[in-house]
Amino acid sequence: MKKILIVISFFLVANSYAQEFYTINKNNFSELKEAGAVHFSNLALHCVQTEFPNKLGHVIIDSTQIKRPTELHPTFYGCFDWHSSVHGHWMMVRILKIFPNISNRDRIISAINENITKENILSEIDYLNGELHGSFERTYGWAWIFQLQNELDTWDNEYGKKWAENLRPLTLVLRNKMIDYLPKLTYPIRTGVHPNTAFALTLAYDYALENNDNEFKEIVIKRSLYYYKNDVNYPAYLEPNGTDFFSPSLQEANLMSRLLSKKEFTKWFNSFMPIITDNILKPVIISDRNDLSIVHLDGLNISRAWCMISIANHLEDENHKKKQLIKSSQIHLNDALKNVASGNYAGEHWLASFAVYALTKNIQK
Numbered sequence: 596m597k598k599i600l601i602v603i604s605f606f607l608v609a610n611s612y613a614q615e616f617y618t619i620n621k622n623n624f625s626e627l628k629e630a631g632a633v634h635f636s637n638l639a640l641h642c643v644q645t646e647f648p649n650k651l652g653h654v655i656i657d658s659t660q661i662k663r664p665t666e667l668h669p670t671f672y673g674c675f676d677w678h679s680s681v682h683g684h685w686m687m688v689r690i691l692k693i694f695p696n697i698s699n700r701d702r703i704i705s706a707i708n709e710n711i712t713k714e715n716i717l718s719e720i721d722y723l724n725g726e727l728h729g730s731f732e733r734t735y736g737w738a739w740i741f742q743l744q745n746e747l748d749t750w751d752n753e754y755g756k757k758w759a760e761n762l763r764p765l766t767l768v769l770r771n772k773m774i775d776y777l778p779k780l781t782y783p784i785r786t787g788v789h790p791n792t793a794f795a796l797t798l799a800y801d802y803a804l805e806n807n808d809n810e811f812k813e814i815v816i817k818r819s820l821y822y823y824k825n826d827v828n829y830p831a832y833l834e835p836n837g838t839d840f841f842s843p844s845l846q847e848a849n850l851m852s853r854l855l856s857k858k859e860f861t862k863w864f865n866s867f868m869p870i871i872t873d874n875i876l877k878p879v880i881i882s883d884r885n886d887l888s889i890v891h892l893d894g895l896n897i898s899r900a901w902c903m904i905s906i907a908n909h910l911e912d913e914n915h916k917k918k919q920l921i922k923s924s925q926i927h928l929n930d931a932l933k934n935v936a937s938g939n940y941a942g943e944h945w946l947a948s949f950a951v952y953a954l955t956k957n958i959q960k
Contacts, residue, residue: 617954624904625928627954632690633698635947638936639683642674642944643706650676654727667722669715675944678736682948685743689951692750704754711758716765723768734795737769741802749805773799774814783822787839793846800853816854823847827866831875840894845902852909861911871916876923878930890942894949896931900924901953928953
C-alpha cells in the first residue's frame with residue numbers, strides 16, 4: 596500500500612491542476628475539492644441553457660414536428676444533445692449535495708428550477724410517447740435519468756424534493772420502457788459509445804437498489820447475468836476504438852462487481868480478464884480535441900478510471916490486479932482532468948460530468 600501511495604503522490608505533485616481541483620482522501624482515492632466543483636459546475640451552467648449548437652436525435656413524422664430544441668425538449672435542450680443535458684443537471688445536483696454553500700449555488704438552483712418543472716417534464720414524456728420516438732436516447736440517456744432521479748431521491752433538501760417529484764413521471768416512463776426492452780435485447784450491445792448495455796444496466800441497478808424497486812432490480816440482475824456471467828478471455832486487446840468514451844470490458848466488469856460477492860467477482864474477473872494488458876492500463880492518446888468524436892477519448896480515460904476503482908474495490912485484497920487498477924486509475928485521471936476545460940465546446944459540454952462522477956462516486960465502497 597505504501598508503494599501505491601508513493602506512486603499516487605508522485606503524479607499529484609507533478610500535476611498542479613490535480614492539486615487545485617482534487618485530492619487523495621484517507622482511503623487513497625481521488626476526491627473532488629470545492630474549487631474543482633465550482634470549475635466543473637460552471638461548465639454545466641454554461642451549457643444547460645445553451646440551445647445551439649444542437650444535435651437532435653429527432654425522427655420527423657411530418658412538417659409539424661420541425662421545431663426548435665427548446666420546443667421539443669423544454670427541460671433537456673441544452674449542452675449540445677439531450678443526454679449531455681441530463682448528466683449536466685445530475686452533476687449540478689451532485690455538487691450542491693456535496694458543497695451546499697458553493698459560491699455559484701444560486702445560479703445552479705435558478706437554472707435547475709427553470710428547467711425541471713412539472714410542465715416541462717410532461718412535454719418530455721409526450722415526446723417519448725410520440726410515434727417512432729420510443730427508442731429515443733435508448734439506453735444512455737435513460738441511464739442518466741435514473742442517475743439524476745437517484746441523486747434527487749437521496750437528497751434531504753427542499754429543492755431536491757421538488758425536483759425529484761417533478762422528474763419522477765419521466766423516470767417511471769423510462770423505467771417501464773427498460774423493463775419492456777431488456778427481455779427483447781437478445782444480445783448485449785458491447786460498444787464503447789452511447790448504446791453500451793453494461794453502462795445502462797449499472798445505473799439502472801443503482802437506481803433500483805436505492806429505491807427498493809425489486810421488480811426492476813430483478814430483471815436488471817437476470818439480464819446482466821444472462822449477458823455477461825459466462826464471458827471469459829475477453830478480447831480487451833482490441834480496445835479502444837477511435838471514438839470510444841467507454842471501455843466495453845471495464846464497463847462490463849464494473850457492472851458485474853455490483854452483482855457478485857467479492858469472492859465470486861474475483862473468480863469471474865480472473866477468467867474474464869486473465870491479464871490486464873497495457874492498452875487498458877495506459878491512458879489513450881487524443882489527437883484533436885476540436886473533433887466531436889475524437890474528443891470522446893478524453894471521456895474514455897475518465898470512465899476507465901471510475902471503473903477501475905469500482906473493480907479494485909470489489910476484488911479480494913490479495914489479488915495483484917487490485918494494485919494495478921488503483922495505480923492505473925490515478926494515472927488516467929491525471930491525464931484526463933486537465934483537459935476537461937479545453938476551451939472547446941466539443942468536450943466541455945459533457946466531460947465535466949464524467950469528471951465529477953469519477954471523483955465522487957464509488958469511492959466509499
